[in-house]
Amino acid sequence: MRNECDVVIDYFNDQLNEDEKKAFEAHLENCKDCQEELEELRLLTGDLPFAAEPVDPPEGMKERVLTSVFSESTEESDDEAPVTKPAETPVVPMSKQTASKSKRNSWVMRGLAAALLLSLAGNIYALVNEQDIAEQPEDPEEVTPPEEDEGTDQVAERVQLQGESSASATAAMINRDNGGILTLQAEQLEQLDGEEVYQVWLLEGETPHRAGSFISNENGDGAVAYSMEGLPEGIDWDAVAITKEPDANSETPQGNILLSAEL
Amino acid sequence: MRNRDLELYLQMADGNKQSLEAIYDKYEKLLYSFVIKLSGDQTLAEEALQEVFIKLWTKKAVYDESKGKFSSWIVTITRYTAIDLIRKNKKSAVSIEEETDLPEQSDQTTEDLVEWKEQGETIRTAMNQLSIEQKEMVDLFYFKGLSQREIAEQCDIPLGTVKGRIRLALKHLKKNLSTGKGGVYDA
Ligand SMILES: [Zn+2]
Secondary structure: OOOHHHHHHHHHOOOOOHHHHHHHHHHHHHOHHHHHHHHHHHHHHOOHHHHOOOEOOOOOHHHHHHHHHHHHHHHHHHHOOOOOOOOOOOOOOOOHHHHHHHHHOOHHHHHHHHHHHHHHOOOOEEEOOHHHHHHOOOOHHHOOOOOOOOOHHHEEEEEEEEOOOOOEEEEEEEOOOOOOEEEEEEEOOOOOOOOOEEEEEEEEOOEEEEEEEEOOOOOOOEEEEEEHHHOOOOOOOOEEEEEEEOOOOOOOOOOOEEEEEEO | OOOHHHHHHHHHHOOOHHHHHHHHHHHHHHHHHHHHHHHOOHHHHHHHHHHHHHHHHOOOOOOOHHHOOHHHHHHHHHHHHHHHHHHHHOOOOOOHHHHHHOOOEOOOOOHHHHHHHHHHHHHHHHHHOOOHHHHHHHHHHHHOOOOHHHHHHHHOOOHHHHHHHHHHHHHHHHHHHHHOOOOOOOO
16 A cells, blocks of 8 residues: 655645545645645745746737736636526525524524624625626615626625624625635724634534634734635535634634624 | 735736736746746746636636745746646756757846845855755756656656655755845745
8 A cells, every 4th residue: 555645745746646636635634744744845945936047038928928818718708607696686684594593592693693683774785796786776885886897707796794893894705616715805803912813704504614814904904815625515605704713723713703794 | 014915816816807917917027937947948938827827817726825925826836837838748858958048037026026036046056055966856856846756767766765855955955045145935
């Protein structure tokens, strides 16, 4: 049998086939030596790209590259149906179904119950894609303004997170075949102390899943991009929430929900 | 201090072309020069950059902060992309001939990549302080991206010793760096 620890080098150089890679990654989960070795390789090679002598790219390369990059995306969106929500669900108040679950009184439901109040007060809105917004401008002030740029058809959902403080955040979920990405930008957050972090959670019913953490800067701004590759696939997420956690290692929320929005 | 790279990346992920362009402008020269260093091939370098930015734009490669600094991440993606192309093209050897074919090296660097200019010399000096064998290890492992078996064959050493030699060479290099001008860590 192959000793998995022997393939670290080949893993680092992406020389393994899919099966070997999976086998090694499974091994890596539990092998401290390999984790340390990989980290060490990353650290030791981190400066090496700078060893390259500066070379001027050829004339016109930027135009050629960007043209082909952007044409790639048009081809893709022609082939793939844009990931959008049905137009009849533009603004989503809490569903009765979710509200009734709050009797169970888990931390999540307390948070969602609070969100419900905010929602009824009209402070929470979940919003979807730009076309819907454009077609349904009944409440222009509450809707995230559409961005002028193109290519937003990949944004499956964009929501504005709110809470009791003046802090606010925007989250966008961008669907991709390989699990997608959750991006979140927050402002007017309270300052953190010591090891504290803001932790983002995706909620599946009452179950919180870690979805990235970040720290805020002195202006109270913070942002995170989280690859959803590691999360279970095919889940229809119910909500996104932010809590303040003592450090970046909380497996379940220790703090109250500061900001949240339904998805 | 705001993280400008992350901000640009998030906007780009959200479909903003200007942000992708800004990332491109910032990293074009470093990535291009890096692939030239890996492959010695201008056509391949352009092809590699194109693939890297397609991966970014179509999110076949997704960045998040658990992957470390954006600059390190994009360099890593570029390295894998280039090595993959080199493998496909079987053009891995940088011959003298190809080297003389290279465009003239320039000494201006973009403002954002000042550290490159500062560190480049230090790193090259540290590389040159390695023994020939160690330099070759670093080269075959990192810049050529060969497998352990290929390295063992090229250097005519037992397969089981490859990993240890690579680590030793890299550690040596790091030591040369820290005793050199120092401060090359925070790129
Ligand atoms: Zn191991």
